[in-house]
Amino acid sequence: MLKVTIDGQTIEVPEGTTILQAARMLGPEVAPPAMCYYSKLETSGGYCRTCIVKVSKGSEKDPRPMPKPVASCRTMVMDGMEVQNKTSPELVEARKGVVEFLLANHPLDCPICDQAGECHLQDLSFEHGIESTRYEFERRTFKKIDLGPHIQLHMTRCILCYRCVKVADQLTPERYHGVLNRGDVSEISTYIEKSIDNEFSGNVIDVCPVGALTDKTFRFKSRVWFTKPVDAHRNCDTCSGKVTLWYKGDDVLRVTGRKDAFGEVADFICNTCRFETKKTSDWVIEGPRVIDKKSVISANHYLSDLKVPDFAYEVGEDYKKIDDTPKLLNPAAQ
Amino acid sequence: MGKKLLLANDHIPGIQGYEVYRKNGGYASVEKALKTMTPEAVVEEVKKSGLRGRGGAGFPTGMKWSFLAKPEGVQRYLVCNADESEPGTFKDRYLMSRIPHLLVEGMITGSFALGAKTSYIYVRGEYYYIIAILEKAIKEAYAAGWLGKNILGSGFDHDMYVQPGGGAYICGEETALLESLEGKRGNPRIKPPFPAIKGVWGCPTVVNNVETIAAVVPIVNDGGDAYAAIGIGRSTGTKLISASGHINKPGVYEIELGVPVEEFIYSDQYCGGIKNNKKLKAVVAGGSSVPILPANLILKTVNGEDRLMTYESLSDGGFASGSMLGSGGFIVMDETTSIVKNLWNFARFYHHESCGQCSPCREGTGWMEKILHKIVHGHGEMKDIELLWDLQRKIEGNTICPLGDAAAWPVASAIRHFRPEFEEYVLNGHSIKDVKHYYSVNRIQE
Numbered sequence: 113m114l115k116v117t118i119d120g121q122t123i124e125v126p127e128g129t130t131i132l133q134a135a136r137m138l139g140p141e142v143a144p145p146a147m148c149y150y151s152k153l154e155t156s157g158g159y160c161r162t163c164i165v166k167v168s169k170g171s172e173k174d175p176r177p178m179p180k181p182v183a184s185c186r187t188m189v190m191d192g193m194e195v196q197n198k199t200s201p202e203l204v205e206a207r208k209g210v211v212e213f214l215l216a217n218h219p220l221d222c223p224i225c226d227q228a229g230e231c232h233l234q235d236l237s238f239e240h241g242i243e244s245t246r247y248e249f250e251r252r253t254f255k256k257i258d259l260g261p262h263i264q265l266h267m268t269r270c271i272l273c274y275r276c277v278k279v280a281d282q283l284t285p286e287r288y289h290g291v292l293n294r295g296d297v298s299e300i301s302t303y304i305e306k307s308i309d310n311e312f313s314g315n316v317i318d319v320c321p322v323g324a325l326t327d328k329t330f331r332f333k334s335r336v337w338f339t340k341p342v343d344a345h346r347n348c349d350t351c352s353g354k355v356t357l358w359y360k361g362d363d364v365l366r367v368t369g370r371k372d373a374f375g376e377v378a379d380f381i382c383n384t385c386r387f388e389t390k391k392t393s394d395w396v397i398e399g400p401r402v403i404d405k406k407s408v409i410s411a412n413h414y415l416s417d418l419k420v421p422d423f424a425y426e427v428g429e430d431y432k433k434i435d436d437t438p439k440l441l442n443p444a445a446q
Numbered sequence: 447m448g449k450k451l452l453l454a455n456d457h458i459p460g461i462q463g464y465e466v467y468r469k470n471g472g473y474a475s476v477e478k479a480l481k482t483m484t485p486e487a488v489v490e491e492v493k494k495s496g497l498r499g500r501g502g503a504g505f506p507t508g509m510k511w512s513f514l515a516k517p518e519g520v521q522r523y524l525v526c527n528a529d530e531s532e533p534g535t536f537k538d539r540y541l542m543s544r545i546p547h548l549l550v551e552g553m554i555t556g557s558f559a560l561g562a563k564t565s566y567i568y569v570r571g572e573y574y575y576i577i578a579i580l581e582k583a584i585k586e587a588y589a590a591g592w593l594g595k596n597i598l599g600s601g602f603d604h605d606m607y608v609q610p611g612g613g614a615y616i617c618g619e620e621t622a623l624l625e626s627l628e629g630k631r632g633n634p635r636i637k638p639p640f641p642a643i644k645g646v647w648g649c650p651t652v653v654n655n656v657e658t659i660a661a662v663v664p665i666v667n668d669g670g671d672a673y674a675a676i677g678i679g680r681s682t683g684t685k686l687i688s689a690s691g692h693i694n695k696p697g698v699y700e701i702e703l704g705v706p707v708e709e710f711i712y713s714d715q716y717c718g719g720i721k722n723n724k725k726l727k728a729v730v731a732g733g734s735s736v737p738i739l740p741a742n743l744i745l746k747t748v749n750g751e752d753r754l755m756t757y758e759s760l761s762d763g764g765f766a767s768g769s770m771l772g773s774g775g776f777i778v779m780d781e782t783t784s785i786v787k788n789l790w791n792f793a794r795f796y797h798h799e800s801c802g803q804c805s806p807c808r809e810g811t812g813w814m815e816k817i818l819h820k821i822v823h824g825h826g827e828m829k830d831i832e833l834l835w836d837l838q839r840k841i842e843g844n845t846i847c848p849l850g851d852a853a854a855w856p857v858a859s860a861i862r863h864f865r866p867e868f869e870e871y872v873l874n875g876h877s878i879k880d881v882k883h884y885y886s887v888n889r890i891q892e
Contacts, residue, residue: 158636159804161844180843186636209840213809246833249816272802291631291802294614296812298802 114191118142118165119199131184131195132163140373140404144197145207145236147214147321148273149185150376156278157185160271161210162236166203169194181206204240211241217251217296218322219268227323229336229408232375233271254299259289260307262314262328262387267299270324276300276316283312283380300324311350314386318369318377329387330358330366337408339365341401346394350382356401357392364390373404448702449676451664451684452657456544462579464586467547473592475555475666480600483666488559492662494670496682501527501618501655502733502773503848504757507662513642514560515650523651524557524565525627526659529611529618531570532733533795534775537686538656540698542569542576545660546583550606552659554592555666557604560652565606568623571613580608615799619847620653622801633803634847655773657686677703681756685771691778694718707731707753707760708745711778724780728864731760732772734792735852737859738785739769765859785864786871789856790818796853807850810841814857826872835861 113124118135119142125134133151135143144165149157157163164181172192181203184195196203215237222228254267272291277300280287288309289302302308308316317325339358346353358366367386369377389395403410460466467473479488493508514522526549530538542549549567557565569577584606587593595603609627611617617626621635624646645651661683665673674682681703690696693711695718701710710716711726720726729744730736747753747762754760760771779788797815802808814837817830838854838861845851861868 158846161804161806164844183636183846206840206844209837210806210844213805213813213840216809216813247813249813271805272808274803293802294616295797295800295802296808298808 114189114193116189116191116193116195118195119197125189129189131165131167131182131187131189131193132157134189135165135184135195135197136374142197143374144184145232145240146185146374147232147236147271148275150275150278150319151374152376152380153275153278153282153319156275158183160214160273162207162214162240164203164206164210166196166200167193168196168200207240208242211237212246214271215241215245216247218271219251219253221269225269225323226326226331226336227269227320230375231323232321252296257301258307258328259302259325260309260313262383263308263317264326264328264331265300266324266326267301268324269322270300271322272298272300273321275319275321276325279315279319279380280308280313283315284310286310311382311384312380314383315369315377315380317386318371318380321375327366327386329390333365334360337411339409341403341409343370343398343401344395345398346385346389346396348382348385351385352379352381353385354379355381355385355395357395357397362392364392364395366390370401448700448705449684450700451673451676452541452548452660452686453545453698453700461545462543462547462583464547464583464590467545468590471667472547473551473590475663476551476558476592477598479555479558479666480598480602485559485561488555488662488666491665491670492559495661495665495673496670496677496680497658497661497665497673498681498757499655500657500661500685500773502532502735502770504771507654507658510642510654511560511652513640514652515643516561517650521564521647521649522560522562523646523649524553524560524562524659525620525623525646525651525653526553526565526567526656527618527620527623527653528567528569528573528576528656529623530656530773531572531615531618531799532735532773532775533792534688534690534730534777535733535773536688536690537698537774539573539576540688541656541660541686542573543579546576546579547587548660548663549580549656550583550587550592552662553606554587554597554604556652556654556659556662558602559662562652563603563605565604566627566646567606567608568617568627569608569610570618571611574610577608577610584608614801615795616801616847616849619849622847623653624651633801634849636846678754678756679758681758681771685755685774687755687774687776689717689776689778691776692721692724692780692783693778694721701755703754703756705755707755710755710776717776717778720778720780722780724782726778727781727783728779728785730775730777730779730856731769733775734777734795735848735855736770736772737765737768737855738788738863739767739859740863743767743863744769765855766862769859785860785867786818787822789860790815790822792856793818793853796849800849800853804846804850806841807845807853810837810850811853813837814841814853821868821871824871824874826868828869828872831861831865831868831872 116134121138144163146163147160163184165184167178169175171190257265259265292301317327339360342357344357355367356370357364369381455470489511497507498504553565614632616622617632619634622632626632641651676683684700687699699716712719726741728738728740730738748767757771761768793815797811800807800811820826838857841850842854
């Protein structure tokens, strides 16, 4: 086990853990933001540079600090390493710079973007960005491309995190899309707009941190914060069948994988589950999905600290009866 | 004139061909290494020579070679980085087109030292005619028995291939070069693992510049100590300098490291002074990506010492008042040069060549170019200079590969040393045609 200190908090982690993973073990408050790293996808990370941290002490053996900020998603923990994330003012400044670069060519069309409300770039710029942009030139734009019947690619919004390329590489039998051109005109695309057609292609929508890849069955149906997420499962031959259903009224507007606090899905799901089974009768409902209380999606839906019981486990001997006898608000008044 | 090691024979007619090259002592290093030395002894000689990478970073070659992982049963590779695309650098082109066999010879000797059975020469795509020259040289070497199976009866097999690049500056970065060599998109890899552990085809690989590999030939022939005797301190041996710009004699010069910069610019042996008797304004000492220095700082350091053509002396004073030897692309600018326009040109280059993988470089290089475009065309504002300064600071050090740094350093140094000129562009809203006016406005001593 290796000892690592991140922003003053120490944790022991097994060998081969990255700084980002160690920070995530300490909790979402400590973890640096990540736009391109995805723990379920191999070789992801290192591109967006939002997860940079300052290593103020290399290790117990070699205590020299690292000369430049490092990408925490790609840097392994060494024993005795000391890392500064939010406690280093120059790092906070550097990250502000990265956010500004990511936003420089982003269209900021949040009012008409389906991703708004669950967009990582929105969260990132809210938490780590500056108030206004200093970029005053025309932003680059691309034409929208239909990637098959279910997915639409709006390259203008893309931040080139390469996650969807990794999904296609690692989840699907053949990769039809990739990065064309270079520099600030490089784009995610398929060769001569060929459609992506395989059972797991829909996962590129889930991994996309912004609104560049959107679900055509959900486009412009509703703002995400008007929909209620509910965990559900079904027997599926191709995938685990564990999904989140997004309800508006009695209608399932869309189906996604179950995303955790870091926006990563637990299981990748197949296209049949995602696009074709949209009736409540198709699913076994497990209960409401807990969304991070900071998220706009959970606004007005649930009490922030209400623990949703997981019935599969808790209706056993561990089930504790809730003490519902009335109490005075101010015990001293008794 | 200093001692010449690489270009000693380049004036001989027909040296491109095998016969003439062999008659002039060619392939002696392969003979010596394969017949009388062990691979470890060759590495030891290179270490003793103090040879440093000639591609720009100046990392000690012997140390790089000794870092190469040597797991059992795994192929090792030597890759020659001939993707020379740094603006202002053209030494490798000269070397390869004039004495291609020197590179082939160095590759064989180097591969023997590293135990590499296969080596690649990755040539910049625009150098299409050099690819033909190199292929001819390799063919001749095969015919003469310097390549192939059981070379000189030593039991050492070696094959060499030439790989043309696709025409991207980024492929000169060693990991992007390896990606491109494997037939993929030329994006730099994220390090670690370093190529010495996992390089081309996932095997341990050494990537060296053309000039570095060529320098192995004199090191093996005359011994590492003889090589180390040339030069000053940790800057040993000779270096090819590509001199260009406003000088009387532009071209490729082989210098002994340690020649004073003043002598290099003004001596008739080298650049022969500034063209048309103009005054020196600024020098970019090591290819477009190193910091630009004004005349007073390139000739003397802040301590008043003469600046020498060595790794240490050129970087004396850090980036505040120093620069780097880099790849040896020595660009001289006279008093009529507009630094702002020159910087815009550099920024345009880096914008075009950014691979687009990591965000600071992808967005930042384009942004800087647009701001400079605005300033050069007379629409700049004072805040744009501050913004440029801030942007370069946020790009530098935050990217995957050194292209981000390479784009940031020229901007930083130009603003640091020539700020009044930027302000002049902003205030007067036109390009500086009358340089005398510029000097009088800013009260700079001519």
